Amino acid sequence: MARPRSFDAGDVLDKAKAIFWAKGFEGSSISDLAAATGLKTGSLYNGFGDKHSLYLKTLDRYREKEVAAAVGWIERQDCRGAEAVAGFLKMIAAQVESGAYRNGCFLCNAAVDQAPHDPAIAARVSANMAPLRQVFHEQLKRDPRTAEAAAILADFALAAYLGMFVMIRGGADGAMVRRAVSVTSAALSV
Amino acid sequence: MARPRSFDAGDVLDKAKAIFWAKGFEGSSISDLAAATGLKTGSLYNGFGDKHSLYLKTLDRYREKEVAAAVGWIERQDCRGAEAVAGFLKMIAAQVESGAYRNGCFLCNAAVDQAPHDPAIAARVSANMAPLRQVFHEQLKRDPRTAEAAAILADFALAAYLGMFVMIRGGADGAMVRRAVSVTSAALSV
DNA sequence: TTCCATTATGATCGAACGATAAAAAACAGT
DNA sequence: ACTGTTTTTTATCGTTCGATCATAATGGAA
Numbered sequence: 001m002a003r004p005r006s007f008d009a010g011d012v013l014d015k016a017k018a019i020f021w022a023k024g025f026e027g028s029s030i031s032d033l034a035a036a037t038g039l040k041t042g043s044l045y046n047g048f049g050d051k052h053s054l055y056l057k058t059l060d061r062y063r064e065k066e067v068a069a070a071v072g073w074i075e076r077q078d079c080r081g082a083e084a085v086a087g088f089l090k091m092i093a094a095q096v097e098s099g100a101y102r103n104g105c106f107l108c109n110a111a112v113d114q115a116p117h118d119p120a121i122a123a124r125v126s127a128n129m130a131p132l133r134q135v136f137h138e139q140l141k142r143d144p145r146t147a148e149a150a151a152i153l154a155d156f157a158l159a160a161y162l163g164m165f166v167m168i169r170g171g172a173d174g175a176m177v178r179r180a181v182s183v184t185s186a187a188l189s190v
Numbered sequence: 191m192a193r194p195r196s197f198d199a200g201d202v203l204d205k206a207k208a209i210f211w212a213k214g215f216e217g218s219s220i221s222d223l224a225a226a227t228g229l230k231t232g233s234l235y236n237g238f239g240d241k242h243s244l245y246l247k248t249l250d251r252y253r254e255k256e257v258a259a260a261v262g263w264i265e266r267q268d269c270r271g272a273e274a275v276a277g278f279l280k281m282i283a284a285q286v287e288s289g290a291y292r293n294g295c296f297l298c299n300a301a302v303d304q305a306p307h308d309p310a311i312a313a314r315v316s317a318n319m320a321p322l323r324q325v326f327h328e329q330l331k332r333d334p335r336t337a338e339a340a341a342i343l344a345d346f347a348l349a350a351y352l353g354m355f356v357m358i359r360g361g362a363d364g365a366m367v368r369r370a371v372s373v374t375s376a377a378l379s380v
Numbered sequence: 381t382t383c384c385a386t387t388a389t390g391a392t393c394g395a396a397c398g399a400t401a402a403a404a405a406a407c408a409g410t
Numbered sequence: 411a412c413t414g415t416t417t418t419t420t421a422t423c424g425t426t427c428g429a430t431c432a433t434a435a436t437g438g439a440a
Binding site (some may be wrong): 022023024026027102103104108109111112113115116117122125126129149151152153155156158159160161162163164166167169170171176177179180182183184186187 | 212213214216217292293294298299301302303305306307312315316319339341342343345346348349350351352353354356357359360361366367369370372373374376377
């Protein structure tokens with residue numbers, strides 16, 4: 001008994017996420033978002049609240065989709081725990097070669113862009129980092145070679161993961177990233 | 191035979207740099223910059239060109255002051271090369287404990303914020319990263335334990351350095367940073 | 381002291397921003 | 411077919427943005 005939505009909320013969030021990912025929060029205008037999603041500004045506000053609220057929703061979706069997929073990928077590996085983590089970093093480095101991740105990591109960008117000024121965003125950033133850090137930790141605990149230092153190594157792996165994406169977004173080439181990851185992997189598989 | 195400047199250009203650049211550092215390029219308005227520097231907008235434009243040009247000048251100054259100081263610190267150490275690099279990271283991690291670097295690294299923020307969209311800024315980011323990477327490389331070459339893999343380890347150290355600052359800006363506590371750095375240091379001092 | 385090149389100031393520009401409100405449109409239930 | 415509720419559209423709001431300009435102020439050179 002009312003007019004139905006003409007869009008899929010998930011699709012819209014994915015498209016908005018791509019804009020925020022590429023341009024950052026302040027760099028993305030409402031017109032940018034409207035153009036990318038195909039919605040008029042009125043519909044955007046009606047469906048997702050204001051710009052800040054939309055940004056939070058894209059961060060939530062990132063956790064539900066991309067972060068969850070990354071965690072799943074790591075858990076799906078049947079090698080030793082430390083190698084699963086190292087393999088994850090290597091897989092990303094390999095994809096960089098072919099132009100992927102040119103905009104870095106959405107989470108990493110959000111941390112640098114907005115987290116310091118905005119508690120709500122900072123909370124989302126933490127909520128996004130936590131599962132990744134946790135799956136690192138669990139894998140490293142499972143591996144007898146790294147079990148003892150698993151907590152320390154998990155923080156290290158997270159830092160290396162983030163640093164890799166800064167290098168990428170800063171313009172580093174695939175070879176540079178691969179070199180950095182090779183040492184990180186070696187450090188994990190002590 | 192003309193009215194003299196009432197401000198020191200270096201001081202103004204330092205104050206503008208602090209604003210850009212904290213808020214990013216898009217997040218810093220001309221009024222913010224005018225308020226922080228004590229100059230009126232007209233004087234800012236007369237002295238430093240437009241906002242983009244001012245941003246580039248702050249990046250140049252960052253390289254001339256902060257980056258040069260970091261390079262000098264590393265070169266001044268009289269321990270082994272790998273330990274000088276590790277010591278540099280540890281020194282930063284220790285300062286994080288007392289609240290320093292809460293805004294991360296200016297260079298790192300610029301890389302994430304603006305480098306992808308702006309070739310001029312990307313060039314500055316590279317010009318800032320290069321001396322750091324180079325001093326890492328030179329130190330690691332000097333150390334017989336790391337000489338062979340110096341190039342690879344230098345890229346790794348740079349990635350770890352950047353990742354550390356993302357963690358900080360994302361809200362990580364000092365302990366987390368120290369843990370990450372401890373593994374990085376161990377990896378360097380193979 | 382007068383002049384003049386330069387800087388500092390204050391007012392203001394058009395454009396783009398985020399956000400909103402009113403009107404038109406689209407269905408579900410009756 | 412009519413009604414009622416929600417969405418979509420269109421137009422527009424007030425604000426802030428980056429940037430500019432005319433004017434006042436400054437201090438060394440003549």
